[in-house]
Amino acid sequence: MDAARHICMSRFNIQLVIAIDIIHKNNDLTNVDIAFWEMKNVVSVKESDGEIKKLTRLDGYKDDDECVPPPANAYFAILENPVTKKFEKYLAERTDTWTVST
Numbered sequence: 001m002d003a004a005r006h007i008c009m010s011r012f013n014i015q016l017v018i019a020i021d022i023i024h025k026n027n028d029l030t031n032v033d034i035a036f037w038e039m040k041n042v043v044s045v046k047e048s049d050g051e052i053k054k055l056t057r058l059d060g061y062k063d064d065d066e067c068v069p070p071p072a073n074a075y076f077a078i079l080e081n082p083v084t085k086k087f088e089k090y091l092a093e094r095t096d097t098w099t100v101s102t
Contacts, residue, residue: 003092003094004092004093004094005075007038007039007092008055008079009055009077011090012090014039016038018037019034019036020032020034020035021033021034030101031099031102032099032100034097035094035096035098038092039092040091042090042091044088050076052080057075058073058075058093059072059073074094075092078090
């Protein structure tokens with residue numbers, strides 16, 4: 001989620017984030033997860049198409065769901081373009097994931 005937030009809130013200035021999760025168990029390295037997140041799309045939208053400046057899962061799960069949702073593969077944010085003053089929807093998506101086990 002932090003990688004997607006970083007991409008969306010940068011307004012397309014950052015187009016790729018590589019997230020690395022190093023997992024230890026009893027002080028031993030068990031595996032390393034590497035995920036590639038990319039900016040996928042920017043489209044003009046109306047303000048009513050979603051909350052402004054809020055990162056939202058694209059899969060429809062809500063924060064108030066009673067179950068714990070699986071990790072999302074895509075997020076979007078609606079931001080105001082500072083030049084045109086129009087609203088734009090920025091989409092960030094996890095494009096690839098690798099796991100290296102020891």
